[in-house]
Amino acid sequence: MSDYDPMAVEARWQARWDRAGLFRVDDCDPDRKQYYCLEMLPYPSGKLHMGHVRNYAIGDAVARFHRMQGEQVLHVIGWDSFGLPAENAAIQKGEAPRRWTLENIATMRSQLQRLGLGYDWNREIATCLPEYYRWNQWFFLRMLEKGIAYRTSRPLNWCDSCNTVLANEQVVSGRCWRCDSPVARRQFEQWFLKITDYAQELLDNLNGLESWPEKVRSMQQNWIGRSEGAEVAFAVDGSDLKIRVFTTRIDTIYGATYLALAAEHPDIPELIRDVAERKAVQAFLDEQLARNLEDRFADTAEKQGVFTGRYAVNPFSGEKVPIWIGNFVLTDVGSGAIMSVPAHDERDFAFARKYGLTIRPVVRPVDGEPLDPATMEGAFSDYGIACTSGRFDGLHTEAAGEVMGRHAEEHGFGKRTVTYRLKDWGISRQRYWGTPIPVIHCPDCGPVGVPDDQLPVLLPEEIEFSGEGGSPLARVPSFVETSCPSCQGPARRDTDTMDTFVDSCWYYFRYLDPRNGDQPFDWEQARSWFPVDLYIGGVEHATMHLIYTRFWTMMMRDLGLVDIDEPVLRLFTQGMVNKDGFKMSKSRGNVVDPDDLIERYGADTIRLFSLFAAPPDRGLDWNEAGVEGCHRFLTRLARTVGRVASHLPASGTPEPMGECNGDTLLLRRKTHQTIARVTFNLGPRMHLNIPVSAIMELVNTATPLLKRLGGGDDGSGLPWALRECFETVALLLTPFAPHFAEDIWERLGNRRFISDAAWPVARQDLMEEDEVTVVVQVNGKLRARLTVAAGVDREVALAAAREDEGVARYLDGKQLRKVIFVPDKLLNLVVG
């Protein structure tokens, strides 16, 4: 055990790295390739968890690998330090959010440092500091000028538990993404960012993100949800109101036998003002609007609706159709109103059957009977031939859409259009611990942006938290009361703060220029590092952070701040860390604590196991016995190196001249094959579990040869080959267990940091086998393995196979019909 004391080893090397400023990156070096390795920055919740450890172990392995390959690597960390937990801690324990947050950062920073991650700590940022968030405000003002930021009132998702509104992305099956409580709808005056202006570009660019996981791309594609169709206005009978509906099937409009509106539709009050049905409608609305999103739109919810008593006119046919309100109509989709075509849409069909509404087929199957509404069991939603559709009869309906859309445009009651599921990003939050929105509301001038020279709008420190009654900032008169920048009259500050996803939109640009006081960052400093080469994080951010940050980059480009369209070249989503098949959670009591583990095994063992136990993109089940296996490997290796170091030729001894042979050759071959295998799997493939096992294999190959050391130079070259082998092991292990690698590197007599050493290069001449195993199959079944010289031709191999008893037995008395020969690999004899 005395051969390996992780605590001492790790402390020592961390101190030396730090003193040498090993991971510091100053100016960009024009002679080297720049590699930007980025991991999603953590929220400082208190302590590191195993998910962090895995994320950062992956990133550090890749970063160190690229460094050793001679690239200039930027590897940085920071803190996503605005957010609800800090505020909740203030409410529950009376601790100031700022203090609570900074203490957590201090704790977690030291945990990260104990892991020996190669970060440039000089570039560390925390988003909750005014030096950072002032630029959030600056960006907001620029967007306000360009009309990207705007204010409007809209029904929004409200989380009672977080006491704030949520963006659509932050609602997961009707529940809050953060606290999992049900989400309700409420009407709010809010600041929005016009992300929808970028919807098409966000969608189009997905094709170019070839090194992003297919899964994330398709999630974003679905999230953006482009759909092509037409907007048609239905005039309300006996009123000036027009109801706009969006449809992707304008070809079925002659079959529209009623309209259905979402309960939130803004025209409903006007529609029902004077009708006899008013009471019933209002009761229905009250009931609908009181329910939260989750069960209102749950799959199981039965279709329900109520007739408004009003009729609309189908602009194509002139037919009067009833206007209903339906619980299946989504307010966020299209215009919140649909034309219902029961014959050709399943939902409309179910609704029509339930309420006895007309079902009128207007599409005939291409080769089939016309539909009979009396006997139909479901909607016919395929394309076909138009019928009962006036002048459009006989058209194929796929083409009819185009024609009918044009017809609507020509007659001024509709137009062909594209809609997106993606909605503008509501960023106002009724919370304290976030970036204050830099706007002053003036009774005369309206909302006015705070002038740049008055930034940052600082978050007041003296604050009382009750957890009730809306935004805490609204109760701080010294914050609220101010004067209008435009007319100097008395005015009030906006008391909302920004969604914390704003913070994470651009933090990795700030890393390049973290102390710039004049602008968010200087693109001239930053440009050669962009786009980010590799971005590692959890897949849970696929439709939130990763869409917002892409949008932000485009917005910055349009502001002239950057000249890239997409921020991230390659995205890698790591899998979750589980225990006993379950997600680690306090309630389940299966949380493992990184500090405990580091104390027991050392950071290197923890890092090694995190990477060894599963491919990084898959789930990882934390398994104590497996950790011990990794620890055992390191201990054994340390002991071996300690024992043999003095028997090896001095470090730097030149390679012996002449051919090597026997075990020496085998060892050198294995060494170089391992270099190739580790390099390939660490770099392009990022299968980080393979390199670890390859290194273990190499050690297993070398160990039995050690007993032949100590007899002086026997002319075999073996001692030199062993030095090469162990130095290679140390080098290859550096990305995985860096302190350990430094330590054995030093014990092998090297003076400079292994972290600064060059990555080994596999020598082709040494990798090649001179003897190979050729598998002999007879009719596809394995019958023999022959050891032959590499490169033998078909005839030689065949002759050797015929001589083999195990093969000959199967050839006896049969006719050889065909011979398949894969050089150096396989010989398949087909007999019959």
Place this chain on the structure above:
RNA sequence: GCGAAAGUGGCGGAAUUGGUAGACGCGCCGGCCUUAGGAGCCGGUGGGGUAACCCGUGGGGGUUCGAGUCCCCCCUUUCGCACCA
């Protein structure tokens, strides 16, 4: 319901993408060392069979000289989306 991914020993997982299935690690079995060991070292370990051999990558078909890998159907699991007009 729709979409995607995955299914390989007792377990985590390999297989350089159509050519020796089970690398590496865990666990287990045997041996050595030891007063003792939850330490260390050596050996074994997919299943069946005394053996020659046979069977084996969720199930069933297919393509091929040859399939864990390719094609079709089905089952299971996980993850996304879920009335998107």
